[in-house]
Amino acid sequence: MSLRDTRILVAIDFGTTFSGFAYVHKGDSKKNPDIVTNDIWPDSVGDYKTPTALLYNKTYTQVKSWGTLALEDESDYDYESDELRPRPVELFKLYISDLEDYQKPWLPSELKYTKAIEDYLTQMQRCIKDTITRRWPDIEFPSQVGLMLTIPAEWPHHTTAIMRNCAYKAGLIKTKDSTNLEFTTEPEAAALYCLGVVGEHGLRPGDTFLVADCGGGTVDITTQLLQDNKLSEITERVGDLCGSTFIDKEFLRWLGRKVGFQALEKLKTYSYGQIQHLVQNFFCPLIKFKFNGKVEDFRQARLNLYKYCDNLPQYITGEHRQKMEMDNWTLKLDFISVKEMFDPVVNRILELIESQLIEANERCSALFLVGGFGESPYLLRRVRETFGSRVPSISVPINSKAAVVRGAIVYGLNIDVVKKRVLKWTYGIQVCRDWVAGDDEDRRTPDGKIFQFRRIVQRRTQVEVNKPFPETCYPVKPNQTSALFKIYYTTKDNAIYCNDPGVKLLGTLRIIMPDTKDGLNRPIEFFLTFARLEIKATAINKRNGKVYNETRFELDI
Structure with missing residues (x-):
């Protein structure tokens, strides 16, 4: 079953400081089904989000409470044992980012950040399951439930792999590679939410608009082109850790x-x-x-x-x-x-917006501020003072705090609504060729070869979703029965070697090719497909068109 075949769609906005979810029954007869933003939590009613916080037992092996209850205003002593209560665990999402170790928030030594994410998503899963089965008792959870997860735009490539693994362990999907799960970036989801209000601001097809998603931990900004009620990203997404x-x-x-x-x-x-x-x-x-x-x-x-x-x-x-x-x-x-x-945080957000406007050649008809911090009257005032003469309409949409999670539902209902994205990284593979005079002597292998980075697609390239990028390779040895494609990515426009600074391993594609009768003349067409936010790699025998059946793409996390 794929995301399109599920009966219920749930979106989770797993935030740095607050998290929430929305859901919708897709229904065969409804063209525009009603999206519900959850506001019922185990400890509160009326709030779209609950704190991203966990309270563990003394050994940090069991969750005692989560959300608001983890931060409740009680004595920090457990009167039953007359001992100090464990400190609540917060901000653990930041461990996925590229922060230096000294910048990362406190986390007990007994607890890995991935376990904290898994534990929090487990609590969310229980709340979501109770909500869904209360509304629709006949729904099989999670097999009949599609899941959308939002991630910050600026974060490393392995974010989706980490979140997919944690979602699986939390019981949100049945298998780790489940097609019931899709990802979207937080600013893209926010832009899809704003797609519903562009008419109120006089935007027409061909206009561009900028969305600044300002949350508790991260700020993500994207610039989108409006076309036939669909979106095409026209600039490279930007973001930073400069939330409220x-x-x-x-x-x-x-x-x-x-x-x-x-x-x-x-x-x-x-x-x-x-x-x-x-x-x-x-x-x-x-x-x-x-x-x-x-x-x-x-x-x-x-x-x-x-x-x-x-x-x-x-x-x-x-x-x-x-x-x-x-x-x-x-x-x-x-x-x-x-x-x-306020000013250090607000000034950084203004710098990010400025960079997007320059990248978009000042073509921006509207600017929307969303997210919890997007409601800040000071932030809105500074943005209008700074960019009011360059952007005709600057506003905060209704229900902007729920923009990301509701936009993620919009995306899940119609994934084709996003036509193009701008790549944030340069991608390539490791290739082997004969060493020649002038090459680095230290890199020469005992059999006279050298390994290099071969670029497949460059960052800042605007790509159509699901468009494959091919590269043809050949076996290195006549009797070779298997091949290993190592896929790398970098923020550089290009790289020479795969161990250059800033070049990281994304994953490995392993293929089996037992037929060796053509020796070196066995061209293999390797494809990278930017299928939404998760990348797919495939290999095809160019001589007979066969797709290698024993192909596996292993992400490096």
Whole structure:
């Protein structure tokens, strides 16, 4: 069964800080089936998303709670055992990115990030299954359920392989290579959601529009061409780790300067729930969500430590303690300080938008801000101030927080809605040829050969979805009965060798070719097909057109 044959379609937006899902019954009689964005969670009702957080037992082997319950405002001590509760695990999605080790968030040594992802998706799977079977008891889960997973645009190539493996272990698909699962990028899904509102902004076929998906951890931007109610990506997607959680970090740095970083670290260690309470119940609702960058609208916030984090004062020492005692344990958060928390993040988003406009030769009829941080009045104001003279319409669509997950459903219902994508990497294979004078002597093999990178397709190339890119190769030895195609990718436009800096192994295609009667004259046509977001590799015997039956494409993860 393929995605097209399933009865129910579910999309999961697995986010850095918050996650959600949407679903639809495809129905034979409905041309435009109703998409439902889930707002019922085990611990809350009315929210489209729940925190991407897990609370484990002391050995981090069993999930005790997830979502909001993992971050609930309780004492950080377990009164049954009178021991310190384990710290909730958050931001583990960032481990898939290319962050340096020192930049990665805290994760207990006992827990691998892939296990955390698997555990979280397992909890999502249970919630999704309960929801689907409550609505339609006759649905076989997961065999009759198609799944869409969204991923950040900028993240490494192995992201889809990691997420597919975790989805399989979480019980969201029956087999690891299930065709019930498809991927789309977060900005592409957001663009598909915006496709439903382009008419409200006067866009017509041939116009281009830019979508900036601004979430908690990542910001992804894409520029799309509108054609016959379908989309074609016209620029290389861009993105960065500059979501709203980095503003939260700046707030905590500001607090650390006021009370001492040592005191703040002790609060994180012994009363982590109070850190969450401080951010989620003071900073976000009273400051971050309201800040618009206008001095005249700003009301100085007063932070009473005993009200929001009453365990913190006991850790404050020295001059910091003397100052806090004089101020009755109350801090004042002024306009300049708040603006300094926002500006590094907002300025980076403006840089990303600028790069997209330049890449699109300034051809952009509308700009849509979506995602949780896309609702920020300060971000909208800065974007309009910076680009208002170059982009006719800049807006935040209705229900923008659910744009990604609803757009993923739109894609799953009609995968052909995306006509073209722009490649983010250069792809090639490792080939073997005779070593000749002038080649690197150190790379010469004992039998006089040399291995090199042969480019198949270059980054920034606009490709049609499912278009194959062929390359013809020949056996290296007359009696060769098998062949190994190693597929590599790089951000460079080209590479000479497969172990050059920045060149990474994507996967390996193994084929069996037992008929050796034609010796070296056995041309093999190798294809890379950019089938949506997951790449397919095939090999064909050019002499008889046979597709090798024992072909396997093994992703390197």
